[in-house]
Structure formats: structure tokens, C-alpha cells
Amino acid sequence: MSRLMLITLVEIAKRYPGAKGADTSHPATWVRWIMRGVIGADGERHKLKATRVGSRWMVNELDVDAFFAELGVKAEVARVAADIGSKRSAAERAAREMELAGA
Numbered sequence: 001m002s003r004l005m006l007i008t009l010v011e012i013a014k015r016y017p018g019a020k021g022a023d024t025s026h027p028a029t030w031v032r033w034i035m036r037g038v039i040g041a042d043g044e045r046h047k048l049k050a051t052r053v054g055s056r057w058m059v060n061e062l063d064v065d066a067f068f069a070e071l072g073v074k075a076e077v078a079r080v081a082a083d084i085g086s087k088r089s090a091a092e093r094a095a096r097e098m099e100l101a102g103a
Contacts, residue, residue, distance in 0.1 A: 006051060006058035031057060033067070040071050 009027040018025040030048065034057055037047035049063040 004060060006060055009057050012059055012064060038071060046070055
């Protein structure tokens with residue numbers, strides 16, 4: 001049976017790199033992901049699950065993993081769909097150009 005392991009945002013921020021080459025992320029980033037979420041490549045808003053303990057936000061590492069996995073999977077699906085759409089458009093455009101050229 002796995003035990004629920006809650007950690008503070010300061011602790012989790014120390015484990016993940018930040019923007020622009022920073023060694024750690026900022027706890028405010030994690031609060032933003034909890035409160036407002038992140039709009040993924042699929043256009044949907046995804047929020048990080050967290051628990052309020054007194055005046056602190058606490059997260060479970062499993063929820064952090066699930067949050068990133070959901071963003072990654074959804075982003076990958078959206079990217080593949082966009083690639084398929086752009087290839088189809090390119091093929092249709094090439095066919096029209098060939099018709100205009102008399103081929």
C-alpha cells in the first residue's frame with residue numbers, strides 16, 4: 001500500500017529547473033499551476049492537484065507526475081494532429097499547383 005507523501009511547494013520547486021536556465025523553479029510558478037493551470041497544446045486548461053494544509057499548499061509527487069504526463073500526452077496528440085493537418089494541406093496545395101501547370 002503506497003503512502004500519501006505531501007511536500008511543500010518550496011520543496012518541489014527545488015527539484016525542478018526554472019525558466020531561462022535557473023537551477024530551481026519558483027514556488028509562485030507552482031501556485032499559478034494550482035490556481036490558474038496551464039493551457040496545453042490542445043487548448044484545454046490543466047490544473048495541478050494540490051491540498052491546502054493550514055496556510056500552505058502541499059502537493060503529492062504522484063500528482064505532479066500525472067500533471068506533467070497529462071500535459072505531455074495531450075501536447076503530443078495535438079502536435080501529431082497538427083502535423084497530419086499540415087501534411088494534408090501541403091498535399092492538396094501541390095495537387096492544385098500540378099493541375100494549374102497542366103500535369
